[in-house]
Amino acid sequence: MTDKEKMRLEQRARLLKSLAHPSRLLIIEMLERKPCCVGELREAIGADITTVSKHLAVLKRAGLVRDTKHGTYSEYELLCGCVTHFVDCIEDGKEKDYLERRSLRPGE
């Protein structure tokens, strides 16, 4: 494996890791509906606001959200529209795709 390949995989793993937390998934789903400030997200998540702020920092570092200041508020908005949809696809597809691919190899 080349260094470039390795870096590509590491980059992808970082992206997925940034999504791989229940609170961050909830944040993403809420931001898919509309931009939110930290307090709104905190309320939905039910954790300390510092924790939520750090989750948002993770998503920001991954390039998935961005924030804009409005007075004392920070409004966060999503930069990627296809996150939830594709997790749906993986979940739905696990069995279905397997069966489809089996049916393409009737010799087995």
Added chain:
Amino acid sequence: MTDKEKMRLEQRARLLKSLAHPSRLLIIEMLERKPCCVGELREAIGADITTVSKHLAVLKRAGLVRDTKHGTYSEYELLCGCVTHFVDCIEDGKEKDYLERRSLRPGE
């Protein structure tokens, strides 16, 4: 948030976590081409075979792969066809989707 909602998010997070490692992503990509035994994967990854075996156990627990014994070999195959595609979309989409959604709100 209901308990059911919470469990759904935790389940999704577990799924994403199982993908969020460079070696496991490489495994997925190799299995998208063809089923492989542990030794083949080990060679591509360049880690100890016990490490690879444990990565495969993670993917198996997540329901993404399954194994079949052939003599002393374990052949692993993918149970989900849309994994890599999913990450492609997120990576490609981060900027594009953002611009598209901006263009739908010309009032800003």
Added chain:
DNA sequence: GACATTGTTGGCTGCTACGCCAATAATACT
């Protein structure tokens, strides 16, 4: 200016993940 509101950052603790080694299991080969 003093105080309240909203967020962020640093620090600490506890938990989990990762990677290797050693040991074991299961099968193939002679």
Added chain:
DNA sequence: AGTATTATTGGCGTAGCAGCCAACAATGTC
């Protein structure tokens, strides 16, 4: 039977992550 091959499991040390508290920064309100 004895040895080799392939893979899995348990254990250990290390590293990174999550969550809370305390402290701080920035803005708005009186």
